[in-house]
Amino acid sequence: MNNIVEEVLEKTSRETAEKNKSITVEKHLDLELDLGTLLAVDINDLNEKELRTKPQKYLQNLTRDNTQILLNAIWELPTERVEETIVAKLPKPTTRLPRSKCIPKPRAPTKWEKFAKEKGIQKKKKANLSWDEQLQKWVPNYGYKRAAAEKEKDWVIEVPQNVDPNTDMFSTKTTAKTERVAKNELQRLRNIAKHKGVKVPRMGITSSDKLSSNQLLTASTIAKASTASLGKFQPKLPKEKEVRGKGIAEITPGVGKKRKAQHLSPSAEKEKNLATVTALLNKRPTIDIEKAVNKQIFQEQTENSESNQGKKFKNKGNKKSNKKGKGAGKPAAGKGKRNPNKRTLGRKRR
Numbered sequence: 001m002n003n004i005v006e007e008v009l010e011k012t013s014r015e016t017a018e019k020n021k022s023i024t025v026e027k028h029l030d031l032e033l034d035l036g037t038l039l040a041v042d043i044n045d046l047n048e049k050e051l052r053t054k055p056q057k058y059l060q061n062l063t064r065d066n067t068q069i070l071l072n073a074i075w076e077l078p079t080e081r082v083e084e085t086i087v088a089k090l091p092k093p094t095t096r097l098p099r100s101k102c103i104p105k106p107r108a109p110t111k112w113e114k115f116a117k118e119k120g121i122q123k124k125k126k127a128n129l130s131w132d133e134q135l136q137k138w139v140p141n142y143g144y145k146r147a148a149a150e151k152e153k154d155w156v157i158e159v160p161q162n163v164d165p166n167t168d169m170f171s172t173k174t175t176a177k178t179e180r181v182a183k184n185e186l187q188r189l190r191n192i193a194k195h196k197g198v199k200v201p202r203m204g205i206t207s208s209d210k211l212s213s214n215q216l217l218t219a220s221t222i223a224k225a226s227t228a229s230l231g232k233f234q235p236k237l238p239k240e241k242e243v244r245g246k247g248i249a250e251i252t253p254g255v256g257k258k259r260k261a262q263h264l265s266p267s268a269e270k271e272k273n274l275a276t277v278t279a280l281l282n283k284r285p286t287i288d289i290e291k292a293v294n295k296q297i298f299q300e301q302t303e304n305s306e307s308n309q310g311k312k313f314k315n316k317g318n319k320k321s322n323k324k325g326k327g328a329g330k331p332a333a334g335k336g337k338r339n340p341n342k343r344t345l346g347r348k349r350r
Helices: 002-019 048-053 055-074 111-119 144-153 169-196 213-224 266-281 289-324
Strands: 032-034 039-041 079-081 086-088 129-132 137-140
Touching: 032 055, 039 055, 048 055, 137 144, 169 213
Parallel strands: none
Antiparallel strands: 032 039, 079 086, 129 137
16 A cells, blocks of 8 residues: 555656756856757767667757747846737847748839839829819718718719710710720730730630630630639630640639638548449439430331342342253243233234
């Protein structure tokens, strides 16, 4: 009984000692620390004996000691309080980490950026509100409130003299705005294509000797995606093919994007697979009875026609063999019957 109590007490004391280890860790050689990247490099030799006998426990203790040294060094840095949280100010990193990808190239300027640079036009930050003299109030420069203000401002539109008086000017204004938005979107896609190095065919009148079918298909796809709905409500041809090529999906939103498969639970996946197998096993072949009957009739007719042709050839062979024999060509007497209604001219005498 005493042995059991001693073992329990010893195990409890051991676990308590492991949990409440000292924060002071001693090493033969100091660790190389880079607090800017929270990097600690241990250059001490490993204990090969413990690494072979108890690898998991040894590595766990080694990681704990090195982490404790790193945290001790962090808490020696100057700290400050940010929203009831103590934050340490890390120094600049000294270790140069390699990049996983190459340094990105600078973006090519757009047509407007080139024009602004040539003319010396500087971009100015627009204010959120502007004073409207007609409405006599501050109106936002963008957003849904701007559209409401425009509607309130343009409650009536004057019809020009050179336009049909029955023309709906409100729908004309809406159509013009939609075309401007589509034009801007097309120009944006052209800039992206130019930056990505994708050759976009020219729009408008095209000649067959300069553009291939793939280029024309690319042009139509880009034009469809330039609408306000990104081509969602554009009609498609009956046998229209999808555009395939390098960079097409990047300059045309919604092209080439596939929806990720939904993650199913094991039970749902099992039910789905069982339903698929059941549908395959219960599937019966569709038999076209009319087609099968017509095929059988055609086969029988073909066989009958072949057999009739064989009989004709056989009869012709028999006739030739009879002519070679004695008395060939002479009719047999007394085997026929005379028709009294048929008029005969008599035998021709020589």
